[in-house]
Amino acid sequence: xxxxxxxxxxQLKAILLAWGMPEDNAEVTADVLSWADLHGIDSHxxxxxxxxxxxxxxGRVDLRAQPAVVRETPVSALVDGGRGLGHVxxxxxxxxxxxxxxxxxxxxxxxxxxxxxxxxxxxxxxAADEGLVGMACTTASVAQVAPTFxxxxxxxxxxxxxxxxxxxxxxxxxxxATTTVAAGRIRNKANEGLECPPGWVLDREGNPSTDPLVTRxxxxxxxxxxxxxxxxxxxxxGLAVMVNILGSCLSGAALITEASAHAKTAQAHDIGHCFIxxxxxxxxxxxxxxxxxxxxxxxxxxxxPADPDQPVMVAGDPQWTTADQRRRDGIPVGxxxxxxxxxIAAASGAPWLLx
Amino acid sequence: xxxxxxxxxxQLKAILLAWGMPEDNAEVTADVLSWADLHGIDSHxxxxxxxxxxxxxxGRVDLRAQPAVVRETPVSALVDGGRGLGHVxxxxxxxxxxxxxxxxxxxxxxxxxxxxxxxxxxxxxxAADEGLVGMACTTASVAQVAPTFxxxxxxxxxxxxxxxxxxxxxxxxxxxATTTVAAGRIRNKANEGLECPPGWVLDREGNPSTDPLVTRxxxxxxxxxxxxxxxxxxxxxGLAVMVNILGSCLSGAALITEASAHAKTAQAHDIGHCFIxxxxxxxxxxxxxxxxxxxxxxxxxxxxPADPDQPVMVAGDPQWTTADQRRRDGIPVGxxxxxxxxxIAAASGAPWLLx
Numbered sequence: 001x002x003x004x005x006x007x008x009x010x011q012l013k014a015i016l017l018a019w020g021m022p023e024d025n026a027e028v029t030a031d032v033l034s035w036a037d038l039h040g041i042d043s044h045x046x047x048x049x050x051x052x053x054x055x056x057x058x059g060r061v062d063l064r065a066q067p068a069v070v071r072e073t074p075v076s077a078l079v080d081g082g083r084g085l086g087h088v089x090x091x092x093x094x095x096x097x098x099x100x101x102x103x104x105x106x107x108x109x110x111x112x113x114x115x116x117x118x119x120x121x122x123x124x125x126x127a128a129d130e131g132l133v134g135m136a137c138t139t140a141s142v143a144q145v146a147p148t149f150x151x152x153x154x155x156x157x158x159x160x161x162x163x164x165x166x167x168x169x170x171x172x173x174x175x176x177a178t179t180t181v182a183a184g185r186i187r188n189k190a191n192e193g194l195e196c197p198p199g200w201v202l203d204r205e206g207n208p209s210t211d212p213l214v215t216r217x218x219x220x221x222x223x224x225x226x227x228x229x230x231x232x233x234x235x236x237x238g239l240a241v242m243v244n245i246l247g248s249c250l251s252g253a254a255l256i257t258e259a260s261a262h263a264k265t266a267q268a269h270d271i272g273h274c275f276i277x278x279x280x281x282x283x284x285x286x287x288x289x290x291x292x293x294x295x296x297x298x299x300x301x302x303x304x305p306a307d308p309d310q311p312v313m314v315a316g317d318p319q320w321t322t323a324d325q326r327r328r329d330g331i332p333v334g335x336x337x338x339x340x341x342x343x344i345a346a347a348s349g350a351p352w353l354l355x
Numbered sequence: 356x357x358x359x360x361x362x363x364x365x366q367l368k369a370i371l372l373a374w375g376m377p378e379d380n381a382e383v384t385a386d387v388l389s390w391a392d393l394h395g396i397d398s399h400x401x402x403x404x405x406x407x408x409x410x411x412x413x414g415r416v417d418l419r420a421q422p423a424v425v426r427e428t429p430v431s432a433l434v435d436g437g438r439g440l441g442h443v444x445x446x447x448x449x450x451x452x453x454x455x456x457x458x459x460x461x462x463x464x465x466x467x468x469x470x471x472x473x474x475x476x477x478x479x480x481x482a483a484d485e486g487l488v489g490m491a492c493t494t495a496s497v498a499q500v501a502p503t504f505x506x507x508x509x510x511x512x513x514x515x516x517x518x519x520x521x522x523x524x525x526x527x528x529x530x531x532a533t534t535t536v537a538a539g540r541i542r543n544k545a546n547e548g549l550e551c552p553p554g555w556v557l558d559r560e561g562n563p564s565t566d567p568l569v570t571r572x573x574x575x576x577x578x579x580x581x582x583x584x585x586x587x588x589x590x591x592x593g594l595a596v597m598v599n600i601l602g603s604c605l606s607g608a609a610l611i612t613e614a615s616a617h618a619k620t621a622q623a624h625d626i627g628h629c630f631i632x633x634x635x636x637x638x639x640x641x642x643x644x645x646x647x648x649x650x651x652x653x654x655x656x657x658x659x660p661a662d663p664d665q666p667v668m669v670a671g672d673p674q675w676t677t678a679d680q681r682r683r684d685g686i687p688v689g690x691x692x693x694x695x696x697x698x699i700a701a702a703s704g705a706p707w708l709l710x
Binding site for chain 2: 154246280
C-alpha cells in the first residue's frame with residue numbers, strides 16, 4: 001500500500017531530524033522532497049535519500065547550515081548557502097526573490113555554497129502561486145555531459161525551470177534538464193535490457209551510441225538537448241552554459257569545469273542557483289496576464305493530436321495529474337528503494353512510518 | 356566581389372530610406388540587418404528585404420512608426436511598437452532595459468504591436484557590450500511548429516537569446532530558435548535534393564518525416580528542439596511557450612495561437628518581444644564575473660574534440676569568426692538574392708551600391 005502524502009512527508013522529515021538536521025531545515029527539506037514525489041518527479045524526491053546519506057556520512061554537507069544574505073539591493077540578493085544541502089538556501093532564495101519582486105516589480109537572487117536543491121519546479125511554482133513569473137536554475141556537482149563535438153565530460157544536467165500563473169488555477173510549469181533525457185531514463189533502459197534511442201548518449205570517443213551502460217560504466221557521456229550536432233545539440237549545450245553563468249558566475253560558486261576534477265573527493269559542495277521573479281502587474285493587470293496564459297495553454301491543449309489516445313499537453317500538466325492521483329491513492333515507492341530507505345531510517349534511529 | 360560591410364550597410368539604409376522610412380529608423384534598421392549579415396546569420400539580414408518589401412506593399416507595416424513607452428517603473432517598461440517593423444522598437448526596448456539595469460541592477464522591457472526584429476543576438480550583444488547579462492526573445496507572426504503529440508501548427512520558431520560579457524572581450528552569445536533547426540536549413544536540403552535527418556520535420560498527420568518539402572508544400576510542421584517525444588521535444592516546445600508568455604502574455608501582444616488564423620491577411624502585425632538585463636555588479640565586481648565567464652568558456656573550448664578537425668566551441672564563436680572574416684573580405688550575397696534586392700532597389704528608386 002503506498003503511503004499517503006502526509007505519511008511520506010513525515011517519514012522524510014523523521015529521517016532528516018534523526019540525521020541531526022534542525023527542525024526548520026528538516027521541515028523545508030521534507031517539503032521540497034515530498035513535493036517532487038507527489039508530482040511524479042521520482043528522481044528528485046525520496047530516491048535522493050541514499051545519496052544525501054552518503055554526502056552526510058562523508059562530511060560533505062553541514063545539515064545545520066543556515067543561508068545568509070551576503071549582499072543585497074531592492075531587486076537582488078547574493079546568498080551563501082553555508083555548504084548544507086541545497087533545499088533550505090534555495091527556498092530562502094526564491095522566497096526572498098518573491099518578496100523583493102512584490103516590492104520592486106522584479107528581482108534576482110543567486111545562491112553560492114550550496115548543493116543539490118531537488119526539483120527546480122518546486123521553486124518556480126512558489127512564484128506562480130503568488131501570481132508571479134518565476135525562473136530557476138542550478139549548476140551541478142558532477143560533470144556527465146560532453147559539449148557538442150567534445151569527448152570529455154564538462155557540464156552537468158543543468159536544469160532550467162520557468163513557471164507562470166494562469167487564471168485556470170494551475171500554472172504553466174516547465175522543469176527540464178538541458179540534456180536530451182534525465183540520467184534516470186538511461187538507467188531504466190539498462191534495467192530493462194533495452195537500447196537507448198539514437199541521440200541520448202555518446203561513447204567515450206564522443207561517438208553516438210545506443211548502449212545504456214555507456215555513460216555509467218564505459219566512460220561515455222550524456223548528450224545536450226538536441227542529441228547530435230545535426231539536430232542542434234549546440235542549443236542544449238548553450239542553455240547549459242547559460243545555467244552555469246547564471247548559477248555560478250553571477251554568484252561566485254565553483255565552476256563545474258574546475259570543480260569536476262574534484263567531484264569525487266570529500267570536499268564540500270559549492271554549486272550555485274539563480275532565481276528570477278517578475279511581477280506581471282508592472283505591465284498589465286494580473287487577471288489580464290493570467291487570462292492570456294490560460295488562453296494560450298488552452299489553445300495548445302486543443303491542438304488536434306496525431307494519436308487520438310495521446311492528447312497534446314502543456315508543461316506541468318503531467319505533474320498536476322500525477323499529484324491529483326497520488327493525493328488520492330498515495331505515493332508509490334519501489335521495493336528496492338523502500339528497502340534502502342528502511343535501512344537508512346534504522347541506522348539513524350528514525351521511526352519507520354512507511355509500513 | 357562581396358561588398359564591404361560599410362557598403363552593404365549603406366545599401367540597406369538606402370533602400371529603407373527610399374521606402375520612406377525616416378532617417379533615424381533607417382539607421383537603426385540597417386544596423387540590425389547588417390549586423391546579422393556580418394556575423395553570418397544570413398537568414399536574418401539582407402535576405403529579409405523581399406519579405407519586408409511585401410509587408411510594406413501590403414500596407415502591413417508603418418515605416419514611420421515610433422516606439423512609445425506605455426507604462427514604466429524603475430525596473431520595467433511596456434513599449435508599444437506602433438505597428439512598424441520590429442528593429443526600431445526592439446532596439447529602443449533593449450536600450451531602455453540597459454539604462455534601467457545600470458540604475459537599478461536589473462530591468463525588464465516588453466514590447467507589443469511590433470513585427471520581425473531580425474536576429475535576437477543583436478540585442479543581447481548590446482547588453483554584453485555594456486558589461487551586462489542580456490536575455491531577449493520574440494514571438495512570431497506565422498505558426499509553423501506543431502506542439503509535441505500534435506498535428507496542427509500552433510507556435511513559431513520563437514527564438515531565445517542570452518549573452519554575457521567576458522574578460523576576453525567577446526561575449527558568450529547564444530541565439531537559438533526553439534525549433535530543432537531553422538527553416539532555412541530545411542530549405543537548403545530541398546535545394547540540394549537531400550533528405551532531412553530524422554527529427555527535423557513532421558508530415559501533416561504529425562508523423563516523423565525526412566521529406567524537406569513536407570513543411571512548405573505538404574501541410575507538415577517543424578519540430579520543437581528535441582525533435583521527437585522520445586528525445587524530449589517537450590523541452591523545446593516548453594521553451595517556445597515560455598517565449599510566448601514572456602513576449603506576448605506579459606506585453607498584451609496577440610497570442611500566436613489566435614493570430615495565426617489571420618496571419619496571411621492584411622492586418623498589421625502584433626507580435627511581442629521581451630528583454631531582460633542584469634547588472635552582475637549587484638553580486639560581484641564586474642571583473643570577477645567576466646573572468647569567471649571567460650574561464651568557463653575557455654575550459655569548454657579546451658575540451659578534447661571527438662574529431663581533431665572540429666574543435667569544441669562556445670555559443671558566439673562561429674559568429675565572431677565569421678564577422679572577422681567578413682570585415683576583411685566583405686559580405687557575400689548569393690546571385691539569386693542579389694538580383695531580388697537589385698530589383699527592389701530599382702523599383703523604389705534607391706541607388707545601387709552593391710556592384
